[in-house]
Amino acid sequence: MYRIEEGFVYKAIARGDDTAVMKVGPAAGGLSLELLEMPKNAAACDGLMAAAVAYVREWFDLDRDLSPFYELASGDRLLQEPVRQFNGLRLMGIPDLFEALCWGIIGQQINLAFAYTLKRRLIESYGMPVEAEGVTYWLFPKPELIASLSVSDLEPLRMTVKKCEYLIGAAEAIVSGAMSKERLNAAGSLKEAEKLLTGMRGIGPWTAHYAIMRCLRLPDAFPIDDVGLHNAVKLQLGMDRKPTKPELIAMSEGWRGWEAYVTFYLWRLLY
DNA sequence: ACCCAGGAGACTG
DNA sequence: CAGTCTCATGGG
Numbered sequence: 001m002y003r004i005e006e007g008f009v010y011k012a013i014a015r016g017d018d019t020a021v022m023k024v025g026p027a028a029g030g031l032s033l034e035l036l037e038m039p040k041n042a043a044a045c046d047g048l049m050a051a052a053v054a055y056v057r058e059w060f061d062l063d064r065d066l067s068p069f070y071e072l073a074s075g076d077r078l079l080q081e082p083v084r085q086f087n088g089l090r091l092m093g094i095p096d097l098f099e100a101l102c103w104g105i106i107g108q109q110i111n112l113a114f115a116y117t118l119k120r121r122l123i124e125s126y127g128m129p130v131e132a133e134g135v136t137y138w139l140f141p142k143p144e145l146i147a148s149l150s151v152s153d154l155e156p157l158r159m160t161v162k163k164c165e166y167l168i169g170a171a172e173a174i175v176s177g178a179m180s181k182e183r184l185n186a187a188g189s190l191k192e193a194e195k196l197l198t199g200m201r202g203i204g205p206w207t208a209h210y211a212i213m214r215c216l217r218l219p220d221a222f223p224i225d226d227v228g229l230h231n232a233v234k235l236q237l238g239m240d241r242k243p244t245k246p247e248l249i250a251m252s253e254g255w256r257g258w259e260a261y262v263t264f265y266l267w268r269l270l271y
Numbered sequence: 272a273c274c275c276a277g278g279a280g281a282c283t284g
Numbered sequence: 285c286a287g288t289c290t291c292a293t294g295g296g
Contacts, residue, residue: 111276
């Protein structure tokens, strides 16, 4: 779904039936955005460009002022180093709710390498390929397609039967409108959005906060049960064991309002 | 061979 | 409500 080469990131985008590939890179005071393999139709080009600008703005969290985060991090023993090391890093979003939920469901209780393998299989089985400069990019599968599948269709991907059910269920909820980004945003608070999400099968507290962090972008979303977060804290503090939940709760009191960014910066330590 | 992984749901007390 | 068991596969 992404390709990173020579400081540029490439990713396919769609608007209706029109597709193109975004090429995003650094530019003075911001980002550069170029579209490859544009359709011939001028109106379609304009529409795609507008969609791409909006997507990149959300993807890179460009409207966020990070100075309060850096302010609080400067006085935090755990955060000083990652913030110095990754200065300027923004929480990369997953603007599409279905994609964020799928990625959360797939990533539950398996190692990340295997999670990437499963995601690749899902995308290359049910997503849509977009070619540019001889490279194939993939658009994430549409919920309408996944909702039409049965568990046996997903069996070749080699994820658990329950995960197959959860993915199909999430797709059905999106297609029916029972679940949507608008509905979550309208919930009004992190707690209420979490409640709506954990009402779905396969979505527990971790996945709910993960989706709220990556898709809704509430900066106080906090997947506190995340194993990667635990390992990052252990690593950065030189502990001989992972932190306990009470310890994490105590630490996070100084992060209030920026828990999602703290989590994202700590994850970065593990790459 | 062994442990555990960016958890969640069902079940039990 | 808090603990325990089960799911199931693959990476290290």
